[in-house]
Amino acid sequence: MSQRSMFVHISKDSPLNSLHPLPKLALILAINTVALIIEAPIPFLILIGLVMITFKLAKVPFMRIWRLVVVLIIVSQAVIISYVFTSRIPGNMLYQFPWGAYVSDMTLLFSFTMILRYATMLLGSTLILCTTSDRDITYGIVTLRLPYSLAFIFTLAFRSTSIFIDDFTKVKDAMVLRGTDFSRGSLVKRARSYTRLFIPLIFIALRRIVETTYAVEAKGFRVTGSRTYLHKYEVRARDVLIASTLVLSVVAAFILKYWFNVLAFPGWPLNMILRR
Amino acid sequence: MSAISVEHLYWKYEIARGWALQDITLNIDEGDFLGIVGPSGAGKTTLCLCLAGLIPHMTRGELRGNVRVYGTDTSKTSLREIVRRVGIVFQDPETQFVTMSVEDEVAFPMENYVVPREEIKARVGEALQITRMQEYKTRYPYELSGGQKQRVAIASFLALRPDILILDEPTSDLDPVGKSEVFSIIDGLRKKYQTTLIVVEHNTEELAKYAGRLLLLDQGRIVKEDLCERFFDEVPMLQERGVFPPQVTELSYRLSKNRKQSLPVTLEQATQYLKERFSVTETPLNKGDMARSTLSQEAETIIKVEGLRFTYPDGTEALKGIDFKIRRGEYVAVIGQNASGKTTLVKHLVGLLKPTHGDIWVFGLNVKRASVADLATRVGYIYQNPDHQLFCQTVYEECAYGLRNLGLPEAEVKSRVKNILGRLGMSGLEETETFILGKGERQRLAVAAVLAMSPEVIIVDEPTTGQDMKQSKSIMDLLGQINRDGKTVIVITHNMRLVAEHVDRAMVMSDGRILLDDTVRNVFSNIDLLRRTFLTPPQITMLASSLSPDLQGVLTVDELETLLTPKVN
Numbered sequence: 001m002s003q004r005s006m007f008v009h010i011s012k013d014s015p016l017n018s019l020h021p022l023p024k025l026a027l028i029l030a031i032n033t034v035a036l037i038i039e040a041p042i043p044f045l046i047l048i049g050l051v052m053i054t055f056k057l058a059k060v061p062f063m064r065i066w067r068l069v070v071v072l073i074i075v076s077q078a079v080i081i082s083y084v085f086t087s088r089i090p091g092n093m094l095y096q097f098p099w100g101a102y103v104s105d106m107t108l109l110f111s112f113t114m115i116l117r118y119a120t121m122l123l124g125s126t127l128i129l130c131t132t133s134d135r136d137i138t139y140g141i142v143t144l145r146l147p148y149s150l151a152f153i154f155t156l157a158f159r160s161t162s163i164f165i166d167d168f169t170k171v172k173d174a175m176v177l178r179g180t181d182f183s184r185g186s187l188v189k190r191a192r193s194y195t196r197l198f199i200p201l202i203f204i205a206l207r208r209i210v211e212t213t214y215a216v217e218a219k220g221f222r223v224t225g226s227r228t229y230l231h232k233y234e235v236r237a238r239d240v241l242i243a244s245t246l247v248l249s250v251v252a253a254f255i256l257k258y259w260f261n262v263l264a265f266p267g268w269p270l271n272m273i274l275r276r
Numbered sequence: 277m278s279a280i281s282v283e284h285l286y287w288k289y290e291i292a293r294g295w296a297l298q299d300i301t302l303n304i305d306e307g308d309f310l311g312i313v314g315p316s317g318a319g320k321t322t323l324c325l326c327l328a329g330l331i332p333h334m335t336r337g338e339l340r341g342n343v344r345v346y347g348t349d350t351s352k353t354s355l356r357e358i359v360r361r362v363g364i365v366f367q368d369p370e371t372q373f374v375t376m377s378v379e380d381e382v383a384f385p386m387e388n389y390v391v392p393r394e395e396i397k398a399r400v401g402e403a404l405q406i407t408r409m410q411e412y413k414t415r416y417p418y419e420l421s422g423g424q425k426q427r428v429a430i431a432s433f434l435a436l437r438p439d440i441l442i443l444d445e446p447t448s449d450l451d452p453v454g455k456s457e458v459f460s461i462i463d464g465l466r467k468k469y470q471t472t473l474i475v476v477e478h479n480t481e482e483l484a485k486y487a488g489r490l491l492l493l494d495q496g497r498i499v500k501e502d503l504c505e506r507f508f509d510e511v512p513m514l515q516e517r518g519v520f521p522p523q524v525t526e527l528s529y530r531l532s533k534n535r536k537q538s539l540p541v542t543l544e545q546a547t548q549y550l551k552e553r554f555s556v557t558e559t560p561l562n563k564g565d566m567a568r569s570t571l572s573q574e575a576e577t578i579i580k581v582e583g584l585r586f587t588y589p590d591g592t593e594a595l596k597g598i599d600f601k602i603r604r605g606e607y608v609a610v611i612g613q614n615a616s617g618k619t620t621l622v623k624h625l626v627g628l629l630k631p632t633h634g635d636i637w638v639f640g641l642n643v644k645r646a647s648v649a650d651l652a653t654r655v656g657y658i659y660q661n662p663d664h665q666l667f668c669q670t671v672y673e674e675c676a677y678g679l680r681n682l683g684l685p686e687a688e689v690k691s692r693v694k695n696i697l698g699r700l701g702m703s704g705l706e707e708t709e710t711f712i713l714g715k716g717e718r719q720r721l722a723v724a725a726v727l728a729m730s731p732e733v734i735i736v737d738e739p740t741t742g743q744d745m746k747q748s749k750s751i752m753d754l755l756g757q758i759n760r761d762g763k764t765v766i767v768i769t770h771n772m773r774l775v776a777e778h779v780d781r782a783m784v785m786s787d788g789r790i791l792l793d794d795t796v797r798n799v800f801s802n803i804d805l806l807r808r809t810f811l812t813p814p815q816i817t818m819l820a821s822s823l824s825p826d827l828q829g830v831l832t833v834d835e836l837e838t839l840l841t842p843k844v845n
Contacts, residue, residue: 174664227390
């Protein structure tokens with residue numbers, strides 16, 4: 001038997017599943033913060049490797065990661081275009097544009113590093129959304145003594161993402177059933193088809209907002225004041241240990257970058273190789 | 277004691293030109309069960325929103341008159357104070373879900389009202405047991421079937437136990453036994469906790485069993501309000517306004533000469549009433565003559581399903597070995613309890629789902645190897661929710677969309693659109709924006725857009741959900757006409773009355789299997805098997821059986837009318 005996380009159904013016996021929501025929230029924050037601190041490609045590759053091992057341990061279906069490749073290709077294109085045409089990163093110059101920007105070997109290495117950064121953030125966030133339910137996020141935020149209303153709005157927004165994806169698939173199927181071919185035709189024709197696809201999605205979203213607002217009000221939700229909870233989560237020693245380790249990892253990453261340059265571009269071990 | 281009193285209530289939405297409600301005056305006593313009926317667009321939902329305080333607190337517009345809940349004017353009280361006493365279950369359960377598991381959804385209102393954890397647990401368990409949803413408590417509500425979603429929505433208010441419970445078409449997606457159970461559950465709630473019930477419903481047969489009073493709303497006005505026993509006396513007037521009285525009442529009305537006498541409104545009352553006054557003709561029910569289908573047994577098989585099994589990614593085995601054939605020109609109903617696998621099955625026929633095991637051939641194409649686009653030119657599929665299949669700006673554009681994709685010349689497109697809109701009673705709406713149409717009209721437009729493409733097979737998933745009886749009948753009549761024109765029609769529905777009146781063959785599904793596949797008459801003669809699958813035959817079929825064992829398999833009021841003769845005193 002499985003249970004539904006934000007994005008997929010996951011096995012109940014996954015080790016991540018049994019964690020308290022707090023270390024799960026700490027994990028998502030840690031991965032994204034560390035990814036923003038690091039500027040070195042090799043440490044990024046190590047971090048991505050660790051995230052992939054966690055995916056395996058969490059028993060997240062491989063297809064979920066595979067689908068990210070398309071997103072990553074689009075992101076990579078944008079990163080490469082922006083750095084190649086606009087940056088001035090010192091190194092062995094390969095080409096200079098008339099407007100002053102130039103491409104060096106370091107430009108390419110830095111672009112590659114930035115792609116790794118986005119890949120890490122994408123994989124890390126997906127990992128958490130694949131192993132975390134709205135209840136986890138709510139309880140995690142409430143454990144941090146933040147207001148429940150904040151947790152509720154946050155989870156509602158996240159949940160809407162998966163509903164939006166479901167709606168997207170249904171509308172796209174309906175269009176295909178009426179003869180739309182999203183894979184053929186000129187770019188303009190395909191763009192027009194996708195534009196059309198968003199018309200019902202916007203309508204459905206607006207209707208959902210109105211009706212969900214009614215439902216939330218009718219169920220007695222209030223922004224302030226106390227409330228009770230159906231579930232009770234116990235913070236165990238291992239949850240504290242994991243959360244503390246993650247916080248320490250962020251601090252360590254900060255120190256390693258700004259004091260020791262290990263995580264600063266080009267970072268370990270390239271800084272030693274390039275120095276020679 | 278008055279639970280709700282309404283005095284000369286008028287309401288106009290900010291963006292609307294006319295009044296949605298006009299001069300509504302109404303009193304509902306504590307513990308009453310008030311049923312509200314009326315055609316689509318009559319203002320029933322608006323009235324519910326007013327009674328629940330969501331109008332005027334959550335919606336902009338002009339309000340005149342007043343609504344009092346236990347003596348407190350709703351426009352002068354905070355919404356939170358009102359909803360503490362008034363619960364409302366909306367028509368579309370999906371939009372009411374705010375959490376990601378069934379038990380969390382049921383617990384959510386109680387958590388907001390600071391009910392202690394142990395009490396929440398107990399009430400969640402009880403509400404899920406009553407609504408037969410215990411085994412789904414950890415499931416994601418959005419992935420449940422339509423009927424299960426409605427049960428969850430109802431359970432969340434059952435657990436909260438408000439003083440007044442308003443249900444806006446709460447059973448439109450439920451199987452027949454599920455409908456009865458919901459009514460029985462809420463009536464039990466009324467008896468146990470003195471809960472005041474206000475239920476909007478098209479299914480008058482269930483309302484007649486439980487409601488003390490009924491109210492007919494049309495064009496924002498109360499047209500009739502009376503005790504349930506007297507409410508259905510004016511059968512033609514009700515039918516004219518899109519309300520179909522219970523079949524037993526309709527039959528009694530037709531047979532009765534004394535218009536001043538109240539008519540029976542329930543099966544039990546009608547059995548006694550008719551047994552006292554009528555006898556069964558000696559001519560037995562000629563099942564052969566009454567069979568509608570003239571389909572040749574030699575007709576070509578166009579759909580063949582062999583050993584079909586399907587398992588969803590979460591591990592739910594939705595189809596557990598399905599085999600059947602459908603011949604060209606058949607009119608088939610797929611019926612069954614909620615979550616029996618009906619929608620999953622038909623999605624395979626258009627390639628939206630691929631079998632986990634087994635094979636399906638549609639016009640000789642194996643769907644495992646065919647794309648949705650390959651099948652779409654010959655098989656049309658109409659979704660349960662019209663919002664997912666309307667993506668053009670105007671009604672005309674919506675119908676023309678598929679035709680243009682087929683490469684038809686514009687003159688042909690125009691002619692086909694005109695024709696189909698005419699047949700669905702939507703002429704004159706060509707330039708209307710699709711998204712300002714009411715739900716009933718959107719549903720008909722979704723049907724029109726697919727029918728305009730003239731596919732050889734038309735699959736319709738719950739085409740009558742949320743439609744009043746007049747509109748439902750009009751859609752089924754159209755599908756019947758299309759079938760007589762030679763098309764194959766497959767319809768999923770919980771409306772057994774419409775199946776009996778329009779369809780030839782029925783496949784009864786239960787727990788991912790087909791339990792019975794036969795003519796509609798034979799299927800509805802098998803009452804015991806139907807009960808096991810949470811289905812019941814139409815009320816008229818049940819009435820005929822209770823009048824005489826020889827009358828098993830009667831499908832319509834017309835049929836039974838011809839088989840009864842007045843007793844000579």
